[in-house]
Amino acid sequence: MRIQIAFGVLVVLAAPAHAAQGVPDPSTDREFSAKLSVCNECHGANGVRRNAIIPVIGGQPENYLLKQLHDFERGDRHDEVMPWMAKTLTPQELGIAAAYFAKQRWPARSAAAASTPPPPGIAVCQACHAADFLGARQADGMAAPRLAGQGYEYLVEAMRRFAEGERKNNAIMTNMMAAMSPAERDAIARYLSGL
Numbered sequence: 274m275r276i277q278i279a280f281g282v283l284v285v286l287a288a289p290a291h292a293a294q295g296v297p298d299p300s301t302d303r304e305f306s307a308k309l310s311v312c313n314e315c316h317g318a319n320g321v322r323r324n325a326i327i328p329v330i331g332g333q334p335e336n337y338l339l340k341q342l343h344d345f346e347r348g349d350r351h352d353e354v355m356p357w358m359a360k361t362l363t364p365q366e367l368g369i370a371a372a373y374f375a376k377q378r379w380p381a382r383s384a385a386a387a388s389t390p391p392p393p394g395i396a397v398c399q400a401c402h403a404a405d406f407l408g409a410r411q412a413d414g415m416a417a418p419r420l421a422g423q424g425y426e427y428l429v430e431a432m433r434r435f436a437e438g439e440r441k442n443n444a445i446m447t448n449m450m451a452a453m454s455p456a457e458r459d460a461i462a463r464y465l466s467g468l
């Protein structure tokens with residue numbers, strides 16, 4: 274099923290990027306708008322993601338999204354699907370896609386999410402991800418992403434990938450996650466997803 278979805282998506286995205294004449298505008302450029310709607314197939318236009326391991330991207334800081342797209346494209350961040358997605362957009366389209374998703378609203382907190390007391394070790398995360406975990410601009414101008422209300426399954430897997438060196442696109446995150454036990458990471462992921 275997953276392969277089929279990915280294949281269908283690739284066929285749509287494999288349409289040749291049309292010669293950039295001016296800046297593509299998703300509201301008037303049908304081909305570009307079709308490419309962005311493919312993103313929503315998985316990431317969900319209203320935060321309704323295709324499955325729990327897919328992150329919410331609507332409402333993340335624009336330069337965080339753009340960095341991730343570049344990292345996927347260059348092979349600095351691995352995934353089965355996302356490198357292909359990033360490669361089918363022109364550099365200009367990557368910028369517009371990041372701006373487009375950054376402007377979307379983060380989905381409302383689900384009523385089912387239960388809030389739990391903050392787990393040990395979480396205070397250090399607030400130094401970069403902000404006290405409310407809504408993400409924040411760092412000294413180098415890049416943004417640390419929003420973690421509050423991100424899906425538990427995605428968070429715990431992202432933290433594991435940093436810890437085990439599968440995701441290497443930020444050395445500080447890799448080192449910090451490697452220093453934590455799986456149980457500590459699990460408790461933090463649960464807490465953050467309920468915010």
Ligand code: HEC
Pocket residue numbers: 278279282308309311312313314315316326327328329330338339341342351352354355358359362370371418430431
């Ligand atoms: C077939 C499903 C699928 C499609 C289609 C898809 N994505 Fe993704 N995307 C994913 C998954 C899964 C991840 C998480 C990868 C990981 O775990 O590292 C992801 C991650 C991302 C991230 C990183 C988010 C974060 O919090 O770090 C960005 C940005 C992103 N996708 C943008 C896009 C854009 C833009 C498109 C359309 C061009 C798109 N995606 C299409 C499945 C998809």
Ligand code: HEC
Pocket residue numbers: 328340394395397398399400401402411416417418420428431432442443445446449461
């Ligand atoms: C020194 C600053 C800093 C600290 C401290 C920090 N982070 Fe991060 N974190 C970042 C940055 C920057 C990124 C984006 C890295 C990238 O470019 O992919 C990130 C990414 C993440 C991601 C990936 C989110 C996504 O959407 O894929 C998770 C999860 C995360 N951090 C959790 C934590 C947790 C939990 C802690 C505390 C134990 C923590 N971070 C502490 C800076 C920090």
